[in-house]
Amino acid sequence: MGKYLDQINAPKDIKSLTLAQLDKLASEIREEIITTVAHNGGHLAPNLGVVELTLALHYVFRTPVDKIIWDVGHQCYGHKLITGRREQFNTLRRYGGLSGFPRPDESEHDAFATGHSSTSISAALGMALARDYKRENSSVVAVIGDGAMTGGMAFEALNHAGHLKTDLIVVLNDNEMSISHNVGAMSGYLSRIRTDPKYSKSKDEIEQLLRRIPSIGSTVLKVAERLKDGLKYLMVPGMIFEELGFTYLGPIDGHNIGPMLVTLEQAKNLGGPVLVHVITEKGRGYGPAVQKADKFHGIGPFDIDSGDCLKKSDVSTYTEVFGNTLTRLAGDNPDIIAITAAMCSGTGLSDFAQKFPKRFFDVGIAEQHAVTMAAGIAKSGLRPVVAVYSTFLQRAYDQIIHDVCLQNLPVVFAVDRGGIVGDDGPTHHGVFDYSFLRSIPNITIMAPADENELQHMLFTAIKQNGPCALRYPRGTGVGVVLDAVPAPITVGEAEVITEGKDITLLAVGNMVQVARKAGVMLKEQGILATVINARFVKPLDENCIIKHAMRTGRVITIEENVLAGGFGAAVLELLQAAGYTGIQVKSIGIPDDFVEHGTQSELRRKYGLIPENVVDTALSMINRRKIKGIK
Numbered sequence: 001m002g003k004y005l006d007q008i009n010a011p012k013d014i015k016s017l018t019l020a021q022l023d024k025l026a027s028e029i030r031e032e033i034i035t036t037v038a039h040n041g042g043h044l045a046p047n048l049g050v051v052e053l054t055l056a057l058h059y060v061f062r063t064p065v066d067k068i069i070w071d072v073g074h075q076c077y078g079h080k081l082i083t084g085r086r087e088q089f090n091t092l093r094r095y096g097g098l099s100g101f102p103r104p105d106e107s108e109h110d111a112f113a114t115g116h117s118s119t120s121i122s123a124a125l126g127m128a129l130a131r132d133y134k135r136e137n138s139s140v141v142a143v144i145g146d147g148a149m150t151g152g153m154a155f156e157a158l159n160h161a162g163h164l165k166t167d168l169i170v171v172l173n174d175n176e177m178s179i180s181h182n183v184g185a186m187s188g189y190l191s192r193i194r195t196d197p198k199y200s201k202s203k204d205e206i207e208q209l210l211r212r213i214p215s216i217g218s219t220v221l222k223v224a225e226r227l228k229d230g231l232k233y234l235m236v237p238g239m240i241f242e243e244l245g246f247t248y249l250g251p252i253d254g255h256n257i258g259p260m261l262v263t264l265e266q267a268k269n270l271g272g273p274v275l276v277h278v279i280t281e282k283g284r285g286y287g288p289a290v291q292k293a294d295k296f297h298g299i300g301p302f303d304i305d306s307g308d309c310l311k312k313s314d315v316s317t318y319t320e321v322f323g324n325t326l327t328r329l330a331g332d333n334p335d336i337i338a339i340t341a342a343m344c345s346g347t348g349l350s351d352f353a354q355k356f357p358k359r360f361f362d363v364g365i366a367e368q369h370a371v372t373m374a375a376g377i378a379k380s381g382l383r384p385v386v387a388v389y390s391t392f393l394q395r396a397y398d399q400i401i402h403d404v405c406l407q408n409l410p411v412v413f414a415v416d417r418g419g420i421v422g423d424d425g426p427t428h429h430g431v432f433d434y435s436f437l438r439s440i441p442n443i444t445i446m447a448p449a450d451e452n453e454l455q456h457m458l459f460t461a462i463k464q465n466g467p468c469a470l471r472y473p474r475g476t477g478v479g480v481v482l483d484a485v486p487a488p489i490t491v492g493e494a495e496v497i498t499e500g501k502d503i504t505l506l507a508v509g510n511m512v513q514v515a516r517k518a519g520v521m522l523k524e525q526g527i528l529a530t531v532i533n534a535r536f537v538k539p540l541d542e543n544c545i546i547k548h549a550m551r552t553g554r555v556i557t558i559e560e561n562v563l564a565g566g567f568g569a570a571v572l573e574l575l576q577a578a579g580y581t582g583i584q585v586k587s588i589g590i591p592d593d594f595v596e597h598g599t600q601s602e603l604r605r606k607y608g609l610i611p612e613n614v615v616d617t618a619l620s621m622i623n624r625r626k627i628k629g630i631k
């Protein structure tokens with residue numbers, strides 16, 4: 001017999017299946033997800049945890065008329081598989097293939113694009129308000145994890161929705177995990193609900209009722225009706241959510257489709273804001289992902305039998321060097337405090353957290369709070385280091401300006417995943433940070449050319465008497481030998497790697513390696529380049545840049561950042577302010593466009609962040625008429 005999944009071309013196709021058939025379909029979906037992620041990499045554990053929930057949601061609601069908004073969106077693979085994208089599922093996260101996140105431009109069933117956390121309830125409320133204003137008839141459902149529920153935006157939206165009393169359903173997918181174990185008082189509260197005896201009572205009652213009916217479909221509605229009177233059993237009195245104006249339903253077992261159908265049907269018919277609390281197991285159905293939900297949250301290609309990752313490198317990642325250096329520096333400096341917003345292992349802080357538990361804070365998915373809390377710590381004389389992915393730092397822009405930089409406080413921002421991150425795509429590339437940070441007074445911005453320079457820069461940043469951002473890329477370093485001891489570097493001083501008369505290649509961060517290689521390739525063609533590791537985006541080494549720009553008359557800037565307002569723009573501003581407008585300058589970086597998903601190397605090639613493009617650009621500049629008076 002063929003697979004049920006073979007017959008599912010649209011969500012309506014699941015509605016003719018029995019509960020037993022839905023369970024079978026759930027297993028097939030799991031198998032498909034495991035096989036594909038083992039090959040392509042992706043967010044395995046979150047997706048395995050929501051397979052039954054996905055089927056229940058699509059059974060009760062009718063997308064695209066009804067809207068399902070997946071918070072973060074890293075758990076939408078099952079949804080993709082039953083909304084007409086199974087054929088392309090093997091292209092998941094591949095360049096030109098399916099995105100790993102919901103994308104309305106990919107399917108009408110993807111109601112809203114997500115990737116960053118805690119946005120779903122706000123977006124859902126907005127859609128519900130628009131629906132009511134336009135007098136339409138549909139359900140709007142936000143599906144949010146317990147981790148995402150730690151984000152401030154989620155609370156802001158609950159607060160507003162509870163006040164408005166708009167028809168809106170929030171499904172809280174509670175698996176006790178963020179990427180690591182979930183943190184915070186709300187998490188503790190949810191865990192107390194889970195262990196409340198009323199939970200098992202309500203679960204037993206629904207199951208007993210369902211066992212008495214022969215099939216599902218319209219009977220789900222009947223059971224939901226009959227349960228209306230018994231609704232009190234499903235409500236735990238005094239709930240925070242009730243107090244905020246939501247009807248609370250649950251907690252219910254997120255792997256038992258029958259009771260979920262009943263509860264979701266109820267939620268649909270209740271009116272007003274309703275929160276359905278669903279308990280799931282992260283990684284469900286694949287042993288290694290259950291046991292190591294953290295590792296299997298997001299993973300590269302792996303061997304299904306052993307759960308071992310396939311791509312291993314002997315070269316340390318920038319993240320590892322950052323984590324090791326910070327832990328080492330903290331051993332000598334008791335003032336160092338490390339802060340993460342739910343990205344402890346991702347930012348390389350696991351060792352630090354173990355060694356210095358009193359000096360480590362995971363604030364949950366709360367970047368804004370992390371930054372202002374760091375400001376408070378810095379104001380009190382300590383040295384906070386906020387380790388954060390570039391893309392998530394965007395959340396805390398006002399806090400950086402208003403709480404840190406305005407008071408010139410010594411907060412170090414360890415900005416990981418700067419530049420192109422690869423398969424996660426446009427929601428996650430860290431390509432805006434030079435631009436958005438550079439415009440803020442008081443901040444120092446540095447980017448290491450390799451992992452050895454990273455350790456020296458971290459040492460330097462911690463010694464600074466003002467805010468400092470240290471930006472480095474995702475992935476392995478260059479493979480250089482690390483100096484035995486981290487040492488200070490002079491703030492605002494660039495490093496001249498080679499000197500040549502024909503052109504200046506001025507690069508920053510990981511692009512220094514590209515410039516270096518381009519310099520070698522140009523030399524093979526008889527063109528002598530000055531190659532400079534700028535090290536600092538702010539302050540620029542003005543004297544060095546002007547001197548070499550004047551001497552060669554031609555400059556190419558290279559950065560893995562958007563060109564708008566970035567490093568190249570800073571160099572142009574410098575040359576213009578200094579009156580050197582006749583120097584030829586070309587800037588290589590990311591154009592005014594969102595960068596798609598693909599491997600880092602595919603995307604770097606696409607945007608010309610490779611030595612060959614630097615060489616071509618240099619050749620085109622050199623073949624041009626020399627600018628009068630410059631050389």
Ligand SMILES: Cc1ncc(C[n+]2csc(CCOP(=O)(O)OP(=O)(O)O)c2C)c(N)n1
Nearest residue numbers: 046116117145146147148177178179342392
């Ligand atoms: C603003 C923001 N910060 C951090 C992240 C990284 N991140 C992605 S998923 C996740 C954990 C989400 O936990 P939860 O919502 O409970 O979903 P689960 O993976 O447990 O299903 C984190 C921290 C993010 N996507 N957005």
Ligand SMILES: CC(=O)[C@@H](O)[C@H](O)COP(=O)(O)O
Nearest residue numbers: 072074115298346417424474
């Ligand atoms: C969904 C999400 O935001 C994270 O899981 C992110 O995908 C992690 O990225 P890294 O793989 O770079 O740690």
Ligand SMILES: [Mg+2]
Nearest residue numbers: 145146147177
């Ligand atoms: Mg969770």
